[in-house]
Amino acid sequence: MNNPNINMATLRVACSNCNLRELCLPLGLSLKDIEHLEELVSTRKRIKRGEALYRAGDKFDALYAIRLGFLKSAVMSSDGREQVTSFHMSGDIVGLDGLASMVYSSDLIALEDTEVCILPFDRLEELSQNMPAMSLHFQRMLSKEIVRQNGVMLLLGSMHAEERLAAFILNLSQRFEQRGYSRSEFVLRMTRAEIGSYLGLKLETVSRVLSRFSHDNLIVVNQKHVQIMDFEGLRNIVSGQVFVTNSPKNATVAIHKADAMAAPSIDSGIPGLR
Amino acid sequence: MNNPNINMATLRVACSNCNLRELCLPLGLSLKDIEHLEELVSTRKRIKRGEALYRAGDKFDALYAIRLGFLKSAVMSSDGREQVTSFHMSGDIVGLDGLASMVYSSDLIALEDTEVCILPFDRLEELSQNMPAMSLHFQRMLSKEIVRQNGVMLLLGSMHAEERLAAFILNLSQRFEQRGYSRSEFVLRMTRAEIGSYLGLKLETVSRVLSRFSHDNLIVVNQKHVQIMDFEGLRNIVSGQVFVTNSPKNATVAIHKADAMAAPSIDSGIPGLR
DNA sequence: CGTTTCGTTGAAGAGTGTCAAGGCCAGTGG
């Protein structure tokens, strides 16, 4: 759009200055390590809303660190149904699925204008060899994604619509908070249909459940704008204790369950997963 | 049980002789590499049916290569619901979820008496540094697991009970075949409830759908024994073209869809995923 | 300002879940 020269200049990377550093880099890197890294991260790239950063079947040649924006990953079934497998925001690293067979296995689509840092894979490979900390960090990221997906499988496999949506909202809230935004008020970048695909629900169900939450004063919804009014209430729904639609179950039981929930140690980051 | 000395002796590892090598090792390792590897793989371990190799919250200190047997991974929701996230058989590497935070995030339970090779993590780390091929192979395994889980999410998020079970049976069949067993006749090592948990269904639904498949001559079921009679029929169900219960949909459309299905290139190994 | 996409809501129906009863099988102990 603008003069490409100016773009290239302004887009030169500086991981050391990047305020997303804590999100995508391992802790305790030396200055020298970071210099190495800045050689790796060659350039940035901008994707407009609706465009794909890559598509299933494209040759895998890079990972991407999201600087700004919002994207979805999705896979397609043989008969054309789309399944959104995750939503990504600033600080996330995407493209991890491409490593398996050197071909991306999912589509990555920008839900709003997005800017990413390109991490070319061949240089990443070199770097891993010279920098054990980097290699380990990379493996951790992959493993974290596996753990996250375990949480989604739990959600898809054993939760009701209300639990899924409560968990979804709380998870988004948490991620916004980590990035310095409000945890209680944010704008959904995806459509109801995309939320539904991610949660294994139809868009009408998503809309209805959000309305129900709104009616019960758990949240305020206005199209894409969401404000959380009652975190505790949402958490109770995730734990499968309260169903806003039906007669409230035995309150004593609910409290006992809440106690039980306080105990577990591991925080998966996915509401509802122990 | 037996004399532990004898056990230790017979249990000394020999990756070079192991007939599962192609499954768990990267191709093109030098003899020297393999020698290194055999230092890594210290000992084996036996787990009896019903026992856990590890549990969520246990300190992560090793990966395991399954030599013989059958296991399930499962995560638990805060209110006690179990979600089976995968079934593992010989040649699989398990424990990948532990790397993320150095603590396993799932339970790994043997569904039959099982024998595994222990890959202590500290030695794996060393090895990765001296052996780039190993490090890359390891990253690929992690990425493959991510791709597999994408397939499961597709299944859980957008398929009907019959499609899920057809996909499940075909996937098992394929994995048995890869290991030299019959692809058309095998024994399920897991219960209906465990299949249901994995597929996001109740055990009664699993039972009913299997009965329906049996009634339609797609398979023969006798408790845990399954024989596939009609692969094509199962594949059609996965593609969402045929529903055995209902009136057959427009046949022409089905054929068109089948054509569309033939085109895509990537084989995810998960029936139904492009 | 028209067109399109997106979101909400209602009514009816399909697909699974729930509850319950009974059968099959392996293991155990008399």
Next chain:
DNA sequence: CCACTGGCCTTGACACTCTTCAACGAAACG
């Protein structure tokens, strides 16, 4: 060897959640 037990599987009837179909309103876009 047989009866008993407990776990697993099957099947039916009914309830319920979610989907489907449809209509309409609101926002976004060119």
